[in-house]
Amino acid sequence: MKIVLASKSGVRKEILDKYGIDSIVCHSNVDEDQVKEALLDKGADPESISKNLAELKSVKVSVKYPDYLVLGADSVISLHQKLINKPNSRGEAFDILKLLNGNKHYLISSVCISKNGAMIWNYTDKSELKMKNLSDNELKTYLKGIQTEILLAYGVYQIEAGGLNLFEYIKGDKDSIMGLPIEQIKEYIEKYKA
Numbered sequence: 001m002k003i004v005l006a007s008k009s010g011v012r013k014e015i016l017d018k019y020g021i022d023s024i025v026c027h028s029n030v031d032e033d034q035v036k037e038a039l040l041d042k043g044a045d046p047e048s049i050s051k052n053l054a055e056l057k058s059v060k061v062s063v064k065y066p067d068y069l070v071l072g073a074d075s076v077i078s079l080h081q082k083l084i085n086k087p088n089s090r091g092e093a094f095d096i097l098k099l100l101n102g103n104k105h106y107l108i109s110s111v112c113i114s115k116n117g118a119m120i121w122n123y124t125d126k127s128e129l130k131m132k133n134l135s136d137n138e139l140k141t142y143l144k145g146i147q148t149e150i151l152l153a154y155g156v157y158q159i160e161a162g163g164l165n166l167f168e169y170i171k172g173d174k175d176s177i178m179g180l181p182i183e184q185i186k187e188y189i190e191k192y193k194a
Contacts, residue, residue: 001193003113006061006072008153012179019182021189026064028057028072036083046078047108047124054110055119062114069120069192072112075179077155079105086155093143096156097166102133109176111185121188125181127172134166142166 003021005013006028016023032053039049051074058072077084079099087093107129112122134142143151145162157163159177164170175182 001189002068003189004061004065004068004070006057006070007179009073009179012073015175015178015180015182019186021186023071026061026070028060030057030060032074033085036085040083045081046076046083046106047110047126049083050074050076050108050110051112051122051124054112055114055122058112058114059117059119063117066116068115069189070114071185072114073110073180075107075109075155077105077107079103087152090143090148090151093151093156094139097131097134097139097143098136100131100156101139102131104128104130107172107177109179109181111181113185113188121192123181123184123188125173125176125184127170127177129170129172129177130168131166132168 003023005016005023005025008027013023013025030053035053035056036049039052053074054072057074058070061072062070084096084099087096107127108124110122110124112119114120142162146158157166159174170177173181
């Protein structure tokens with residue numbers, strides 16, 4: 001059974017491939033910044049924002065692909081209950097790392113499966129991460145190792161690359177931190193097929 005991944009994340013596609021889930025990619029073209037801004041204006045917390053974005057992406061693409069299961073996903077960083085956005089520049093990436101430096105924060109990964117324009121399942125996973133206390137030079141050295149387009153598309157730390165070295169500890173599932181709580185997705189797809 002082929003599913004549609006409503007995401008432009010190459011890492012999410014790799015996770016599906018690694019676990020043998022046949023998928024095609026269709027970008028949702030949801031304006032994430034506009035949606036986040038509107039939700040923040042209504043007082044939404046980071047978890048609600050993540051869930052809403054995953055659902056919005058999934059439902060939007062599922063209208064184009066009737067009868068397919070469409071998987072939408074979104075991940076956000078929450079520091080002291082405040083949303084930390086993806087950087088828009090290398091300077092912003094450094095500022096974000098400075099904020100996270102030495103602090104415990106949460107990475108919230110939400111997924112949603114829709115069919116025929118309606119959500120039929122969703123799941124949200126929350127991982128706890130604590131960054132080491134690093135010097136400005138260490139943070140700059142880390143950032144130099146990441147291509148700008150990857151940094152802006154995926155956020156400030158690349159767990160699958162050198163990002164692991166930034167952390168004192170990580171409590172959570174690695175696949176979920178990289179963007180997909182795959183065990184729960186596999187479980188749902190198996191039930192759906194049965």
